[in-house]
Amino acid sequence: MKIGFIGTGAISEAMIRGMIGCAGHTEPIFVSKRSATRSARLGEDFQNVTVIEDNQEIVDQSDWVVLAVLPSQAEEIICDLSFRSSHTVISLVAGLEMESLVHHLAPASDVCRIIPLPPIEYGVGPIPLYPNQPLVADFFGKLGTVIRVEDESCFTVFSANSALMANFFEWTAWQARWMEKSGVARDEAALYASSFASGLVSMTTRCDANQLQALSAECLTPGGLNEQVLSDSRRMGWFDLLRPPLDAVLSRLKKKE
Ligand SMILES: NC(=O)c1ccc[n+]([C@@H]2O[C@H](COP(=O)([O-])OP(=O)(O)OC[C@H]3O[C@@H](n4cnc5c(N)ncnc54)[C@H](OP(=O)(O)O)[C@@H]3O)[C@@H](O)[C@H]2O)c1
Incomplete structure (x- = not known):
């Protein structure tokens, strides 16, 4: 399974280090050529990480896409991207609710939200997930404690507590x-x-x-x-x-x- 990251900030780096170092993910990972020092470091540290300039190319090459840009940037960035119905899209973006995500990401319908925290790098910590996506839950279960949240308003409470x-x-x-x-x-x-x-x-x-x-x-x-x-x-x-x-x-x- 190929995983692409739109946004190569602090939490993307922690996730990628955890995926490779703790979950033993050896398949390709694509990251945006943003946060230049960080993306270059990831590309140098890991053979399976490739830095790609164009967000659409990341989406096209990936099976799973992780949205890891700031809330103020997210909608504008995803509006410019085209997804396939076979994509699984995992949003980390605080405050961007499912209704908007599903609207902007169509025809991708396997869409979910998670709230990883920096200790995901060491394979520990809570990972609230909404809605439940069994494959995503299994994957992130190797990287921390997945909490399947049944209600989006409760998911928002988890997000607030992460503050x-x-x-x-x-x-x-x-x-x-x-x-x-x-x-x-x-x-x-x-x-x-x-x-x-x-x-x-x-x-x-x-x-x-x-x-x-x-x-x-x-x-x-x-x-x-x-x-x-x-x-x-x-x-x-x-x-x-x-x-x-x-x-x-x-x-x-x-x-x-
Ligand atoms: N940090 C956490 O512990 C945490 C936990 C849970 C959820 N989140 C969520 O995760 C998201 C990212 O947080 P973060 O802390 O990792 O933020 P961050 O370090 O500021 O990372 C944001 C990333 O988005 C990139 N970016 C900006 N515009 C872009 C574009 N047009 N195309 C591709 N990438 C672009 C930035 O690149 P440049 O540096 O080049 O501008 C940077 O790499 C946020 O929505 C936040 O709510 C964060």
Whole structure:
């Protein structure tokens, strides 16, 4: 199966590295001759990646086409392209809903949306998929946790939640800075903060929905350190602080749809 990428940005590179490095994809991959340094690097690093200047040629040569351009660019770019009915088209474009996609991509009818995240490069992380396309689900199952979403408005909620990614990294980096300011060597602080995040996150991935809600309570020794910080944080409204920005992202995405 030949896969073409329209747009060779950050997420395309992570996907391609994951496809080849984790999923063992050896068949041809075509990428736009855009983001010149990145596309050239991919072409140099992988024998099966070819850089192509013309978007239509990428589409013509591919069985699956991944749309990986910015939301502001997407509709104009796909309007200029012709698809075959046999194409499978996978859109990463936030806020570009199925109705518009199907309209612009006709006669291609195997159209779906996914929300990959950068750790797809390492074969981990969530990959919400809408609507369910069994072949796409199987393929991306080698690259992370595929979540088959049945409703497009719920898919938009997944998209909004992905906006917390930078906060997660900033929060982990903040902890390293706090430890460093409190006297710990920079490298040790970074090692602790990153290992702390990955260790705790790996516990969450073993939980079902109820266990997930119970995890924080399980850390609370009565009168202990975690109980002190959690109750102070709740009193300060720490968790509720993120509700308005997340709601705002959700409204922004819904307005586009
Ligand atoms: N980054 C993430 O973690 C993530 C996660 C999920 C979904 N997404 C979605 O994925 C899409 C891409 O995001 P990104 O972060 O990878 O953005 P990005 O790094 O800015 O990449 C956008 C790419 O589109 C290219 N491009 C612009 N005009 C083009 C054209 N006419 N033909 C072909 N390519 C063109 C850009 O090339 P130039 O650099 O040469 O302009 C660049 O390679 C967005 O819609 C975003 O919502 C991103």
